[in-house]
Amino acid sequence: MRRDASLATFWALCDPVRVEILDRVAAGSEVTVSQLGAVLPITRQAVTRHVKTLEAAGLICGDRQGREHRYRVAVTPLEEARRWLGHRAAIWDAALHRLADYLEEQT
Amino acid sequence: MRRDASLATFWALCDPVRVEILDRVAAGSEVTVSQLGAVLPITRQAVTRHVKTLEAAGLICGDRQGREHRYRVAVTPLEEARRWLGHRAAIWDAALHRLADYLEEQT
DNA sequence: CGAACGTGCAACGTATATGTTGCACATTGA
DNA sequence: TCAATGTGCAACATATACGTTGCACGTTCG
Numbered sequence: 001m002r003r004d005a006s007l008a009t010f011w012a013l014c015d016p017v018r019v020e021i022l023d024r025v026a027a028g029s030e031v032t033v034s035q036l037g038a039v040l041p042i043t044r045q046a047v048t049r050h051v052k053t054l055e056a057a058g059l060i061c062g063d064r065q066g067r068e069h070r071y072r073v074a075v076t077p078l079e080e081a082r083r084w085l086g087h088r089a090a091i092w093d094a095a096l097h098r099l100a101d102y103l104e105e106q107t
Numbered sequence: 108m109r110r111d112a113s114l115a116t117f118w119a120l121c122d123p124v125r126v127e128i129l130d131r132v133a134a135g136s137e138v139t140v141s142q143l144g145a146v147l148p149i150t151r152q153a154v155t156r157h158v159k160t161l162e163a164a165g166l167i168c169g170d171r172q173g174r175e176h177r178y179r180v181a182v183t184p185l186e187e188a189r190r191w192l193g194h195r196a197a198i199w200d201a202a203l204h205r206l207a208d209y210l211e212e213q214t
Numbered sequence: 215c216g217a218a219c220g221t222g223c224a225a226c227g228t229a230t231a232t233g234t235t236g237c238a239c240a241t242t243g244a
Numbered sequence: 245t246c247a248a249t250g251t252g253c254a255a256c257a258t259a260t261a262c263g264t265t266g267c268a269c270g271t272t273c274g
Contacts, residue, residue, distance in 0.1 A: 001108050001231070001261060004123045011121045015232090016111045026199040028206065034250060046233055048252065053231095067241040067250045072206065078196045082189055089185045092133040099135065099179065108231060108261070122262090141220060153263055155222065174220045174271040 009081045012057040017042065018050050025060055026073045033069060116188045119164040124149065125157050132167055133180045140176060 003011055012018055017040065024039070025031050033051060037044030051071065054060045059078070062071045110118055119125055124147065131146070132138050140158060144151030158178065161167045166185070169178045 001121055002123065004121070007121055007123060007126070010117045013117045014108055014111070014114055014121055016109065016114065019114070022195075022199075026195075026202045028202060032250075043234065049232075069251070073199045073202065075196050075200050075203065078192050078199070082192045082196065085185050085189045085192070088129075088133075089182050089189065092129075092180045092185070093182050095133045095135055095180070096182065139220075150264065156262080176221070
């Protein structure tokens with residue numbers, strides 16, 4: 001996949017493992033990498049890489065206190081993605097209506 | 108990338124080339140594969156594969172009349188993705204508020 | 215019929231995402 | 245000090261997304 005900065009949120013949400021990590025972090029349980037690794041069907045190191053991807057996309061941010069690193073979700077990228085989709089939906093919907101009107105004129 | 112059926116829309120929107128195809132199809136210009144291939148920096152065959160991906164995700168649907176295949180966008184998957192994001196945003200936001208309340212009690 | 219056009223499919227090479235194992239470093243506590 | 249814990253990084257293997265080239269099929273038009 002060609003990773004694009006402006007589409008980083010969509011990219012992060014493509015992988016069901018990352019979505020599950022997000023849900024668990026949001027739920028407030030198993031928020032350390034080791035705990036996630038114990039629950040998910042992948043190794044702890046693989047979880048680390050997914051967490052890094054989510055952090056790069058701005059979907060989570062971590063507080064590291066001592067040897068434990070705890071994470072919490074961020075809603076902002078989600079809202080931005082929602083606006084992006086809403087903008088597109090409005091444009092496409094308008095285009096579809098123009099097409100419908102055009103076809104109407106042809107009859 | 109591990110392709111997931113329920114995340115097909117996000118997957119389709121990951122690639123900037125596909126987003127550009129969607130925008131052009133929505134604009135109503137260059138809606139045949141050959142025309143898209145002439146404009147985009149990839150070959151016509153590569154466009155075909157992207158179009159197939161978009162069709163599988165339900166983001167576009169095609170009418171084939173004779174030897175020309177014209178496509179139009181569909182708004183429904185976009186709206187579903189928006190609802191998905193809205194659902195998550197609400198849950199995460201609630202979790203963040205619970206966390207804020209908890210931290211408030213600790214003081 | 216035969217040439218040109220629009221399209222799709224298969225084979226191939228390359229880049230990269232994802233997982234693993236192994237090791238190293240910092241922190242905690244006996 | 246030294247073992248246990250939590251974490252991150254590097255090397256490696258595998259799967260696959262993406263693009264290309266080449267070819268085949270159906271359609272249009274002289």
